[in-house]
Each structure stands twice: as structure tokens, then as C-alpha cells.
Amino acid sequence: MFRTIHTAAAPDLPWKATTKDQVRVYVWEWPIRFSHWVMVITIVSLSITGYYMHAPYVSARGHEAYVMGWMRFVHILSAFALMLGMLVRLVWFFIGNKWANWNQFIPTSKKRLKGFVAVGKYYGFMAWKPVSYIGHNPVAGFAYLVIYAMVITEILTGFALFSFVVGSPTLTFLIGWLPRLINIQYLREIHFFIMFGFWMFFIHHIYTAILVSIEEQSGLMDSIFSGFKYVPEDHLAHDLAETEGSEEAAREAAALSASSHKPAA
Amino acid sequence: MSDLDQVALRDVLAARGISRRQFVKFCSLMTATLALPPRYVHAVVKALDKSTKPVLVWLEFQDCAGNSESMLRSGHPSVGDFVLDLLSWEYHELIMAGSGHHAEAALDRVVNECKGEYICVVEGAIPMQDGGVYCTIGGKTALDIATRVCSNAAINIAVGACALDGGLVRSSPNPTGALGLSEAVPGVPNLINLGGCPHNPVNTAAVLVHYLTFHELPELDEYRRPLFAYGNLIHDQCERRAHYDAGRFVEEWGDEGARKGWCLYKMGCKGPEANYNCPSVQWNGSTSWPVKAGHGCIACASPRFWDTKSPFYDRLPKVPGFGVDVKAEEIGWIGTAAVGGAMIAQVVGNIIRDNIKPKDTDDHSHPPVN
Numbered sequence: 001m002f003r004t005i006h007t008a009a010a011p012d013l014p015w016k017a018t019t020k021d022q023v024r025v026y027v028w029e030w031p032i033r034f035s036h037w038v039m040v041i042t043i044v045s046l047s048i049t050g051y052y053m054h055a056p057y058v059s060a061r062g063h064e065a066y067v068m069g070w071m072r073f074v075h076i077l078s079a080f081a082l083m084l085g086m087l088v089r090l091v092w093f094f095i096g097n098k099w100a101n102w103n104q105f106i107p108t109s110k111k112r113l114k115g116f117v118a119v120g121k122y123y124g125f126m127a128w129k130p131v132s133y134i135g136h137n138p139v140a141g142f143a144y145l146v147i148y149a150m151v152i153t154e155i156l157t158g159f160a161l162f163s164f165v166v167g168s169p170t171l172t173f174l175i176g177w178l179p180r181l182i183n184i185q186y187l188r189e190i191h192f193f194i195m196f197g198f199w200m201f202f203i204h205h206i207y208t209a210i211l212v213s214i215e216e217q218s219g220l221m222d223s224i225f226s227g228f229k230y231v232p233e234d235h236l237a238h239d240l241a242e243t244e245g246s247e248e249a250a251r252e253a254a255a256l257s258a259s260s261h262k263p264a265a
Numbered sequence: 266m267s268d269l270d271q272v273a274l275r276d277v278l279a280a281r282g283i284s285r286r287q288f289v290k291f292c293s294l295m296t297a298t299l300a301l302p303p304r305y306v307h308a309v310v311k312a313l314d315k316s317t318k319p320v321l322v323w324l325e326f327q328d329c330a331g332n333s334e335s336m337l338r339s340g341h342p343s344v345g346d347f348v349l350d351l352l353s354w355e356y357h358e359l360i361m362a363g364s365g366h367h368a369e370a371a372l373d374r375v376v377n378e379c380k381g382e383y384i385c386v387v388e389g390a391i392p393m394q395d396g397g398v399y400c401t402i403g404g405k406t407a408l409d410i411a412t413r414v415c416s417n418a419a420i421n422i423a424v425g426a427c428a429l430d431g432g433l434v435r436s437s438p439n440p441t442g443a444l445g446l447s448e449a450v451p452g453v454p455n456l457i458n459l460g461g462c463p464h465n466p467v468n469t470a471a472v473l474v475h476y477l478t479f480h481e482l483p484e485l486d487e488y489r490r491p492l493f494a495y496g497n498l499i500h501d502q503c504e505r506r507a508h509y510d511a512g513r514f515v516e517e518w519g520d521e522g523a524r525k526g527w528c529l530y531k532m533g534c535k536g537p538e539a540n541y542n543c544p545s546v547q548w549n550g551s552t553s554w555p556v557k558a559g560h561g562c563i564a565c566a567s568p569r570f571w572d573t574k575s576p577f578y579d580r581l582p583k584v585p586g587f588g589v590d591v592k593a594e595e596i597g598w599i600g601t602a603a604v605g606g607a608m609i610a611q612v613v614g615n616i617i618r619d620n621i622k623p624k625d626t627d628d629h630s631h632p633p634v635n
Contacts, residue, residue: 059513065511068510068511125614128618128623164537167497185573186573186582189582189593192581192593196600199597200600203608207608207611207612211611
């Protein structure tokens, strides 16, 4: 049924590849989707409020105005939500499925490194077709690693700035080493500058998501809502072969998974 | 003990035209500055009355004498008036009558005869480069004098930004290799830092009064600054804070907001990143302080403030390695626009690629490598 819906939903446009025989694979587990959307929402609210805190762009009207107060309230609240999202993602690096594992983000194996070059060639217009991956491709994985590092940097610098305002001994004990290492003004600058990094990434991320959605017809855009991607059967078999070790076992597993994922017609 | 020491403090003060009432008011100010409960006023008055005038020496190195001036000209009766009578000031280049060998002999006498008993106040930075030749007094380098005098003192008080960490003298490029007292002479006994450009004389007097009353230093923070003076954010004590929370800001000097006393945040006020009791103690007999006078805080009491808190009229420091006048914001916007442009180029490129793609290309995307 899903397969029918998916193939039917794929518009018959001249620049698109025809959708092949696909199976539905549960790629993104709920904690991954949860942390993704928490990050999206909080980075948007943190950017809007944070930019205001850097350069107040709304002028207050009336005697009961509390613009900066609200901006700071939302900023701090969002910051704690972002930290929660990042925490969930960090945990899922280790207990999630194979596509969520930490090794998808650091191209250490020879295969991932080769894939890194292959994907780079596609984006450099040196290949006709994209290289398909069920999870993240090595370039994307690495980009997300950078993003996670940026989120963690924002959390650390943010806490250092927050500890300055709150003056809590516990918080100062936990993060006080950072302002001693880097002056508070430069922490503020880093905290502000990384926001633009998120904006750059945001533009690029939307673009690649749409591009890959169109080129691969894998339901990539839908997958961040539902968790399911649509993958050609042989791709899944190939992928499973990697996990299981033998092609034969993989074929069996693929057949099994294909039948279990395809609801009865 | 000399004859002078026998004279009661109240008589000395009366001789200077300072009434008992003014003296008790001074004790109240000290108690309040130290953040002690009002019942301690009595203890302070009693302790100061009985004070046996401990010896104090005030050393000046690479300085502008601004801290001495701040101490002596803070109002009438100035904090200095009281402190000068509470302590026996044996050496202070700016105000002492003696000069040359006589002056040096006075300092030597203190170090030799009052070893471990006198109070040493240090003002100014200490140059370390080229054997410390950039500041010498009576043929001795500042470092030699500081090492000898400070090491033998009961307590050492570093007043002003220069004595705290080198201040203006140490700011980039620091040609004389200047350092603050704690770094130039590591391990000086009972050091207490009173940063600020200049130091606030009320705080310095409060430290002295605390020492005379309780015979110990007040509680210190990680930079050895007293918590009563450096424990709170300026921003949290600022009288313009309500305008900050409301979102009313001065946009340019002399505009409506500036005339109405709105928040100076957008003019680069460093109040949100500076710890000091400036807004509560204030200056010139508690008349005013920078923000009250309409100028943003420059965080003069913060460590290395000349280098780390400038530009004083911008929120954030300049980005290193990007020329003189480039802001993080400009780099950020240009970078974001560049990425946006690159993505548009990619879209165009992809449409062209899909259109010129040879027909025999496998419709199926390549199988995954992993």
C-alpha cells in the first residue's frame, strides 16, 4: 500500500528518475526525529531572540513593555530545550540503530572515505547521479558532526554567559573554567558567530533535502516526519549484507524485511 | 611609640575640622560598603577609636597617580582624610614631604623595623622586560622594590588596574613587559586586589577598616578581589536596568533615549559583563558614576579590560585577523549570503545536469557504497 502511494505520489516529471521497486525501511527512530525537530524549533527561536539580545531591533512602546525580558526568557527556555534535544541525540549515538550510530558521522573506514569522495564528486558536478545511502551519506554525516559540535559549543559558551548572570556557585563550578580560558567577550563573540553558521547550514540543509528527495525518490523529506524511507530492494539487501557479513544471509534478511515492511495488499 | 600615637583619634580628627558625627557617618559608610549588618557600626567605631595607627607604605610604579588622586580628592571630608589619620603613612611619593635619600631611608626603616607588621599598598604596573629598567626609583627597579617591600608586609593591597594585572601599561603591545603585582612577585603575603581605573577609594578604605577591625582580610574571589566589592554584576545593580528589560535603548549619543536616561546597552555598555559595586558606592562622595552620567560602563575593574573589553562603544570585540573594522556580524551576513548564492548556483547546475544527462545513464541511482 505504502509502496503504491509512494510511487503514485512521485510526479512524472522529465528531470526525475523513475521510481524503482522500493521497500519501506524504518530509518529514523523517534528520538532522532524528536531531537531533530527540537533543534529546528529551538535554533529558530534562539536566533530570533539571540539576535535581538545582540542588537535590539524592536523598539519598546508603552510603560509596561518587557521586550528584552521576554526575549531573554524565551532564549533561556529554548536553550534548555536545545540541550535536552542534544542530550537525546548524544545518547542515541550509542544505543540507536545503525543509521544513528556515531560511526555514521566520522568517516574513519576506507569505504566511508571513498564514499565521501564519491558524494563530493556529485555535488561538484562530476557525476550524473547521486550516490544513494539509506542513512546519512559520508559528507552529510560529517556536516552533521560539525553541526553537533556547534550546538555543543553554543551550549558551553551559553552556560558560561548564563553563569555570569545567575552567579550560582554550582553553575560557576561547572562552567567557570571556560571564562578563565577564553575571555567572556570572546565567548560572547563565538556564541554570536556560530548563529550564522546555523543559518548557512539551514540554507544548505533545505537545499540538499529537496534535491535528494527529487533525485532519489526515496521519500527523504517525509522520513524526518514519519521515520520511514523508501529504498530500492537491492539497496537494502546490499546494506544488510554489510551488517550481516554474507550476501546470502543478506538476501534472506532482505526478503524477510521486505515482506514484513510491505503490508498485506 | 611616638607622641603622635598617644593622641586620641577623635582629637586628631577634630584638629582637622572633622566632627565626631562625620566620623561615625564614615564608619557607617564603611560598614555598609562591607555589606555588614548595621549592628557592626558600633564594633567598627570602637575598633577605630582604639586603633594604634599601623604603618602604611604606598608604592607607586608604572602609574598615573590616579589611584592616589582618587583616594585624596574624593570629597569633603574625603575618605582619604580618615584613612590618613587612622594609619601612619610612612611612605607615599605623591604626598610625602621628604625626598631623595631621606625618603628612601624612611622606606628602609619601615621594612627593617616593622617587618611583617606594616600594610603595603601598590599602585602601578611592574615592568619585567630588559631587567626591569623601564621603572627605577633611587636606582632600584620596581621589581626589586616590590619584592623587598611586599614580601615583608603584613598585607598587600594592589590598587587600580595596573597593579591588578598591568592595566593600560600592559595592554597590547606592552613594550615594557609590564605585569601586575600578583604575577610580577608571585606569592606576596595576604594579597588583596582592588581593580578599577582608578580604584574606588571607598572600597580601599573599607578593606583597611575591615583589617583594622577584624585583623583579617575580607572574603576574596578567584582574582583575590573582595567579594563585597566585586561579587555582583554592574548590570544587576544599574539604575537603568528597567529600561534594558523593557527594551528602551539609547540609539545614538544625544537622542531622545539619551536625554531620558535609557539603557546604554547598544552604545557598548559593558555593565552586563563587569563585576563591581560602582553603581551602589559611586564616586565623588556618592554623587554619580559613569552610567548615571550618561556613559556606558567600560568594565574598568575587570581583568585585562583594555584589551578584552574594547572597543568600548561596541557590544562585541573585533574579529582577530580580519582587518581593523570588521565585525563578526558583517562576516556572518556575508557568509550566509555566500552560501545562499552557492545554493542557487547548485540548483541551476542540477537543472542543467538533469537536462544534458545522456539517455543511457542508469536511471537507478548508484547502489550505496556502505
